[in-house]
Amino acid sequence: MENGAKRVEEEEEEQVVNPWEVSSKNKIDYDKLIDQFGCQRLDQSFVDRVFRLTGRSPHIFLRRNVFFAHNRDLNEILDAYERGDKFYLYTGRGPSSEALHLGHLIPFMFTKYLQEAFKVPLVIQLTDDEKCMWKNLTVEESKRLARENAKDIIACGFDVSRTFIFSDFDYVGGAFYENMVRVAKCVTYNKAVGIFGFTGEDHIGKISFPPVQAVPSFPSSFPHLFSGNDKLRCLIPCAIDQDPYFRMTRDVAPRLGYKKPALIESSFFPALQGVSGKMNAGDPNSAIYVTDSPKEIKNKVNKYAFSGGQDSVENHRKYGANLEVDIPFKYLSFFLEYDEELEHIRKEYGSGRMLTGEVKKRLIDVLTVLVERHRAARAAVTDEMVDAFMAVRPLPNMFN
């Protein structure tokens, strides 16, 4: 546990969810997380409202509860949107590895949908400084990975006229740094220990970092984008393990005269081996990477995807698959576009009429198409496009 991060221990169960570690002996208990982090579950009325406001079918990640938690301010943002006030989106990535896996794509796929549906500007932070400090990476390697990852992010289809991608090593300074100092002044070391679980053996770079991830929540950190728009609200789509950063941010915002950012948070995309925790970047067989070939995808799914099916066909026909732990079904529920087909598989596989092999075959098809589409899109991303997304510039088409 590199960070001495705070653990939640209760009875025999133990789960750790923080920006640097997600693990659990059993399934992640999201109800407990929601309680611990002080957020709320998204309900059907919210999904209906998004449909009404945007005039388009809500993303499957909304319909299927992948993005499942939020806080009060999200409704305020939608209230304001309904009255004609726009907002901006903020998401990010810590560029710790060259190749992204499917779990990494989820916030970006969802953010792209939000950007299109609400027609709002978006800032994407690449925390190369964080990864340089947490992983044993040089500044140069972190910056290189940030740029490589930017290509995968751009390949998700963002609109360059509404999107500013920046790396911390490139962008920290000026108004952004001023806000870092303002935030840092509001957080004692003891408070940071309470939120992030730092210990005395952690280096002061780690302790300095939370304000860096906090300040993109404030429009004044981006004078070239939001000058004169200091009251613009910020909506952050992210995985729920990032919540500590934004609890701190939301706590500090009013003391600086800033609006609190709203969050919409996803559950974790599980490892092929099972549903406890999110994927482990250290084990290539725990995840499908966007660089995997069709053959690798087929092999990984067939060999490693944990099945909730029974140990014999006879038992399977009798008891059906345990969908709560079945990875092929979980993965389909993230990526299979058609609700009816997913419902069909749920019924047939859950009752035992469909076998694991059939479900895995369908998943292999779905993932192969997804990965091949991403690979083609990424191959088309030029260095000039990266420069264009990362240029410090006004966004000409922000709110149209």
Next chain:
Amino acid sequence: MENGAKRVEEEEEEQVVNPWEVSSKNKIDYDKLIDQFGCQRLDQSFVDRVFRLTGRSPHIFLRRNVFFAHNRDLNEILDAYERGDKFYLYTGRGPSSEALHLGHLIPFMFTKYLQEAFKVPLVIQLTDDEKCMWKNLTVEESKRLARENAKDIIACGFDVSRTFIFSDFDYVGGAFYENMVRVAKCVTYNKAVGIFGFTGEDHIGKISFPPVQAVPSFPSSFPHLFSGNDKLRCLIPCAIDQDPYFRMTRDVAPRLGYKKPALIESSFFPALQGVSGKMNAGDPNSAIYVTDSPKEIKNKVNKYAFSGGQDSVENHRKYGANLEVDIPFKYLSFFLEYDEELEHIRKEYGSGRMLTGEVKKRLIDVLTVLVERHRAARAAVTDEMVDAFMAVRPLPNMFN
């Protein structure tokens, strides 16, 4: 003690010397500081060497031991200088107040001499971020004070073709920020507590700050000045209370492949009221400010300058003045240009032939000239000149 800063307690004596507090029940014990900070006293052979190397009379702050301590690397820098290798100077100021007092001018007067004598470039850091975090100042007020203070610094006579002045709020970013991260990675929280005495109730802005003051010691923090000159040595003239920052810097430098900066450190300029500690910015009567009128100078010296003279003229004639505690004589030893005249006063006043009133009169003359000269020089500093010194630019005349 706002910082929980580390105190050195021994027997009945107590002295506190750190970047945020200098105080002592008795006279500051510099031998103890030198021991504690691991530096060495400058000796006459060093002063002679500077004379030989520069071909000009060493500054009175050297001759009179105002700058009294250094470390091994200073000799290395002079060895290299003798072989034809230049170095650069780095000093700075925390802009916490509008008006500077005489104590604030000392490092700048000395640095100006070093710049002229060695013909080397100079970077001057205005730590507006530090003052924003330590004092109850807004970002905007800290930036304003930095610019005001820059005018006083420029008025000391620096050569714009060899001098880069920057404020942290303006300049942090890019290569400078990269070095901040590199330094922060090398310093654990426990280590920072050992050096700076932080407590859990200190905000994380304070804990983040030491790397900001460390990295101007590394030429790669200034690519517009020293690109391709990564091995250039750095010499830091400063008051000895800044030593903790540079002990940390010197500790970290080799781990980053950087040269250690060398230090040349001054004792403190005493308050009018006496020799324990340096001046208290909170009490306007404890110091002569560069904004004081001749009348104010006369009044302050006559009314507040602690005298080592005896309580009656009779006793004074008999025992002489105690020069160890006499503030008028101390001040003259900082600012009276002529060695012979100072020697004369030392003898005559110390033996009781000269009275406190006469010494104070001479001091008033000296300070009035000094302050009036500074006031005139500062009045001539335009906003355009400040912009010129603070422009991020190559220095055309760095090593000539």
